Structures are given as C-alpha cells and as structure tokens.
Amino acid sequence: xxxxxxxxxxxxxxIAEDIRRTLIKLGYTVTAVASSGEMAVxxxxxxxxxxxxxxxxxxxxxxxxxxxxxxxSRFNIxxxxxxAFSDEKxxxxxxxxxxxxxxxxxxxxxxxxxxxxxxLYKHRAEERLKESKExxxxxxxxxxxxxxxxxxxxxxxYANKGTEVLMGTNLEQxxxxxxxxxxxxxxxxxxxxxxxxxxxxxxxxxPISVKEGKQKYLSGxxxxxxxxxxxxxxxCTIESIxxxxxxxx
Numbered sequence: 001x002x003x004x005x006x007x008x009x010x011x012x013x014x015i016a017e018d019i020r021r022t023l024i025k026l027g028y029t030v031t032a033v034a035s036s037g038e039m040a041v042x043x044x045x046x047x048x049x050x051x052x053x054x055x056x057x058x059x060x061x062x063x064x065x066x067x068x069x070x071x072x073s074r075f076n077i078x079x080x081x082x083x084a085f086s087d088e089k090x091x092x093x094x095x096x097x098x099x100x101x102x103x104x105x106x107x108x109x110x111x112x113x114x115x116x117x118x119x120l121y122k123h124r125a126e127e128r129l130k131e132s133k134e135x136x137x138x139x140x141x142x143x144x145x146x147x148x149x150x151x152x153x154x155x156x157x158y159a160n161k162g163t164e165v166l167m168g169t170n171l172e173q174x175x176x177x178x179x180x181x182x183x184x185x186x187x188x189x190x191x192x193x194x195x196x197x198x199x200x201x202x203x204x205x206x207p208i209s210v211k212e213g214k215q216k217y218l219s220g221x222x223x224x225x226x227x228x229x230x231x232x233x234x235x236c237t238i239e240s241i242x243x244x245x246x247x248x249x
Contacts, residue, residue: 004120007049008033009040009067010082011059015105019053019082026113037062037070044075051100051119056083056090065090068097078123080115082107146220146238152231154179154195166218166238167208179234184208194222195231205241217241 006028010016013035020030031049034040037058044052052071056064068079080101081094094102100119103111146163150156159174167174167184177183179191186206194201205217220237 003029004051004116005029005031005047005049006116007031007040007043007052009035009037009052009058009064010055011035011057012055015055022109022112023053026109026116028116036060037064037067040067041070041074044071044077048075049077051116051123052077052079053116054079054081054099056081056094065093065097068094068099072097078119080119146236148174148236148238149233150179150236151233154191154234156183157233163238166216166240168216191222191234191236194224194234198224198226198231200224 004027006023008016008019008023008030010019010033016033016035020033023030031047032043034043035058037060040052040054052068054064054068058064058067062070064081064083068081071077072079078100079097080103081099082103082105083090084105091102100122101115103115146160146166148156148159148163156175156177156179159171161171163174164171180188183191186208187203190201190203190206200221200223202219202221204219206219208216208218217240218238219241220239221235223235223237225232225235
C-alpha cells in the first residue's frame with residue numbers, strides 16, 4: 001500500500017489525538033499534529049504531506065479557512081475540512097478555498113476514509129489534467145504557425161505566440177477579443193461559414209496589414225468544436241504564405 005502522509009490541524013488536544021489514532025488505524029501516516037494555523041503552515045514547510053485534515057475553528061491569528069487558503073496557494077496540497085459547525089456563512093467561506101472534502105463532527109471511520117480517498121483521487125486527477133494542459137500548451141507555443149481558440153460566445157480564449165507574430169500584434173490584444181466584433185473583418189465571413197455549417201473550413205491568402213506598411217497573406221483552418229450537436233467554439237490555425245507576401249506600394 002502506498003504511504004499517505006496526513007497533517008492534522010486541530011486545537012482541541014483530545015480530539016486531535018482521536019483523529020491521529022483513527023488515521024493510523026486506517027493505514028495513514030500522520031506527519032504531525034498542529035494546534036494553530038501558524039503552526040500548520042510551519043509543519044507543511046518542514047515536511048510536505050499528501051493531505052491536510054483541517055479544523056475550521058482554530059485559536060490564534062488564522063482560522064482553518066485562512067490556513068487552508070495559504071496551504072493550497074503555496075503548496076498545492078488538498079485540504080479536507082473537519083468541523084462541528086455547518087453554518088451557511090462558514091460553508092460559503094470554505095468553498096472559496098476549494099476544499100476536497102467537508103466532514104461534520106462527530107464522524108465515523110468509514111466516512112473519514114472515504115473522504116480522504118476521494119480527496120486524493122480528485123487531487124491526482126487535477127494534477128494529471130494540469131500536466132496535460134501544460135504539455136499541450138508548450139507544444140502549441142513551440143509551433144511556428146498560429147493557433148487560436150474561441151469559446152461558444154465567439155470570444156478568443158487562447159492564442160499562441162505564433163498567432164502574435166503572424167498577426168503583428170500582442171496576445172493582450174488577441175485574447176478576450178470577440179471575433180465577430182473586434183477581430184479583423186476579413187476573417188469573419190469564413191468564421192461564420194464554419195460556425196453555421198459546423199464543418200471545418202479552409203481559408204486561403206487573406207491579406208492582413210502588419211507593421212511598417214507590410215502586408216501578410218494568411219491561410220489556415222477553422223475547425224468547429226461541437227458537442228452533442230451544439231457549437232462549443234472554434235479551433236483556428238494561421239500560417240503565412242511567403243510567396244504572396246509583399247510590401248504595400
């Protein structure tokens with residue numbers, strides 16, 4: 001069985017010891033028990049655990065929610081809340097820190113184990129998705145050709161550096177732009193055609209004015225993203241056609 005290290009944050013010593021013993025009984029390794037938010041952050045710095053069991057109400061300058069926020073942002077460790085309170089305001093504050101579980105005291109061993117296993121599974125799944133996203137983005141950034149993506153509202157939500165170079169602008173002026181309103185007008189009829197037909201469309205040699213009076217001729221694909229028959233956005237590619245490029249007279 002893979003060793004799972006857990007940090008317990010609980011300011012009531014009797015409850016903390018009960019949680020510690022229960023976790024050990026369930027097969028987990030308890031790296032430390034912290035009685036305050038400040039101590040919890042210090043313990044994580046000393047030895048990073050796989051998961052933190054966090055009491056929401058803590059004595060000291062930081063409650064469990066603020067402590068969880070710091071631990072998540074600094075160390076990206078999943079947090080499962082343990083609390084005797086189910087107040088709506090507390091729950092709303094807790095949600096902001098994106099916890100991986102929420103257990104109301106008193107709890108049963110089975111409930112504790114299920115929450116820990118689900119939290120660890122969700123965290124691993126998130127890490128895999130993050131790694132996959134970073135990998136594909138790094139691939140796209142390394143492509144000389146341009147790639148830009150829109151969402152279902154036709155707003156550009158991603159563009160690689162190749163797009164920046166070919167369009168003669170910067171990414172801040174591309175990402176967030178609505179294609180049908182603020183993008184170069186020459187693209188719009190082709191974008192609309194691909195959107196309406198829900199079929200890939202190849203555009204060719206569209207003239208785009210860039211810096212120093214130069215004009216580029218761009219070609220590429222407009223590929224609709226369709227899910228259950230509904231338009232979800234567009235994947236668009238751009239490449240320069242050197243033989244068409246010229247300087248405006």
